[in-house]
Amino acid sequence: MSHLVACHDCDALFEVPSLREGTLARCPRCGSLLLQRKHNSLERTLALTLAGLILFIVANCFPFLGMQTAGMVRETTLVTGIHELYNQELWGLATLVLLTCVIFPLTEMSCLLYLLVPLRFGRVPLHFAKVLRFIHHIRPWSMMEIFMLGILVALVKLAKMATIIPGTSLYAFAVLIIVLAAASTTLDVHLLWSQLDHIGDEQ
Amino acid sequence: MSYLTARKAGLMLCSGCHLLVQPPSAPGMDSLCPRCGEHLHWRKTNSLARTWALVLASIVFYVPANLLPITHIVSLGHRQSDTIMSGVIYFLQTGMWPIALVIFVASVFVPFMKLVILIFLLISVQRGSSWRPRDRTRLYRLTELVGRWSMVDVYVVTILVALVKMGGLATIDAGPGAVYFGMVVVLTMFAAASFDPRLIWDVMESNDG
Numbered sequence: 554m555s556h557l558v559a560c561h562d563c564d565a566l567f568e569v570p571s572l573r574e575g576t577l578a579r580c581p582r583c584g585s586l587l588l589q590r591k592h593n594s595l596e597r598t599l600a601l602t603l604a605g606l607i608l609f610i611v612a613n614c615f616p617f618l619g620m621q622t623a624g625m626v627r628e629t630t631l632v633t634g635i636h637e638l639y640n641q642e643l644w645g646l647a648t649l650v651l652l653t654c655v656i657f658p659l660t661e662m663s664c665l666l667y668l669l670v671p672l673r674f675g676r677v678p679l680h681f682a683k684v685l686r687f688i689h690h691i692r693p694w695s696m697m698e699i700f701m702l703g704i705l706v707a708l709v710k711l712a713k714m715a716t717i718i719p720g721t722s723l724y725a726f727a728v729l730i731i732v733l734a735a736a737s738t739t740l741d742v743h744l745l746w747s748q749l750d751h752i753g754d755e756q
Numbered sequence: 757m758s759y760l761t762a763r764k765a766g767l768m769l770c771s772g773c774h775l776l777v778q779p780p781s782a783p784g785m786d787s788l789c790p791r792c793g794e795h796l797h798w799r800k801t802n803s804l805a806r807t808w809a810l811v812l813a814s815i816v817f818y819v820p821a822n823l824l825p826i827t828h829i830v831s832l833g834h835r836q837s838d839t840i841m842s843g844v845i846y847f848l849q850t851g852m853w854p855i856a857l858v859i860f861v862a863s864v865f866v867p868f869m870k871l872v873i874l875i876f877l878l879i880s881v882q883r884g885s886s887w888r889p890r891d892r893t894r895l896y897r898l899t900e901l902v903g904r905w906s907m908v909d910v911y912v913v914t915i916l917v918a919l920v921k922m923g924g925l926a927t928i929d930a931g932p933g934a935v936y937f938g939m940v941v942v943l944t945m946f947a948a949a950s951f952d953p954r955l956i957w958d959v960m961e962s963n964d965g
Contacts, residue, residue, distance in 0.1 A: 559762035563957040634918030682792040686772040703911025
């Protein structure tokens with residue numbers, strides 16, 4: 554049934570439209586996005602995800618904010634913040650932040666690389682379908698960009714209390730969320746699934 | 757204009773990979789997507805009941821999330837507790853209204869509107885309403901899209917708690933409100949995910965005859 558496509562918001566059934574790269578098709582009944590073809594989706598997503606992973610490591614290795622009061626400097630990384638919540642016995646909150654800001658983004662990027670690198674060389678990695686479905690499920694829960702907004706709000710809140718020193722990883726975070734946003738716009742999930750059908754048939 | 761739906765054509769749309777699948781003829785059998793292995797359903801399972809349950813649970817948590825303090829600031833022996841609203845008011849009074857607006861929209865307005873919209877969608881589907889289905893679908897997509905941004909206050913608390921431990925001069929502790937607030941965000945995200953927008957359109961179909 555790969556010549557048909559159904560709208561996931563209203564269930565209307567259509568023939569797969571032939572789209573040029575860089576164009577999209579909307580459902581005429583409810584207006585949802587049906588299909589979208591992107592320029593160089595595979596290569597661009599691969600490059601951006603690779604960059605994202607490197608930035609993620611940098612962002613987590615260095616402090617993102619430092620605070621100076623009475624000659625004392627206190628710095629924090631993402632992990633020390635989570636650790637502090639854990640120390641205050643707020644385990645649920647600590648777990649929530651750990652999952653949404655560390656584990657899910659890291660898993661999403663690693664899984665994408667696991668799929669995209671072999672695909673780039675025309676191979677389908679083991680458990681392709683399971684991994685791609687897994688990415689689909691965890692994506693809404695990876696919230697780095699919202700954490701960035703949180704940093705900005707905290708920064709303003711503290712500016713009155715003490716001198717704030719922006720850390721190395723603040724810049725890494727800023728670039729990271731741009732790279733991640735770009736990667737998620739260039740990713741074409743439909744293309745990945747059709748590649749699986751295509752290459753899978755040849756092998 | 758009436759449209760042929762996948763269900764009328766006897767096809768199931770896989771929620772994992774968007775493949776259209778002809779389900780096995782035996783009813784009641786649990787079928788899996790041949791491409792990605794996801795469980796196949798005509799519509800999301802028990803969509804209305806699940807969404808109602810999650811919405812009601814969110815309302816229960818929404819009350820303490822807004823009434824209990826999310827942070828305690830102890831500074832030179834002076835203790836101050838802040839709720840979400842008092843944080844917004846503090847920023848307004850000090851003239852930083854852009855930040856006040858961000859926090860108000862993300863932490864108060866969005867979760868509240870999300871609950872209102874979901875309840876409205878649930879009731880309209882249950883009453884078989886055929887009122888502006890396109891706009892209702894758009895409302896649904898909007899709630900799904902913006903709900904995550906409410907997490908921002910949880911992250912602000914995390915950062916403040918981590919940063920402000922200045923050797924007895926001042927400390928910030930997370931309050932119980934932050935926990936309830938985190939619960940509200942997670943529950944409303946699950947509630948939006950368990951609602952099936954196709955239910956809005958199923959009514960239209962039966963009206964068409």
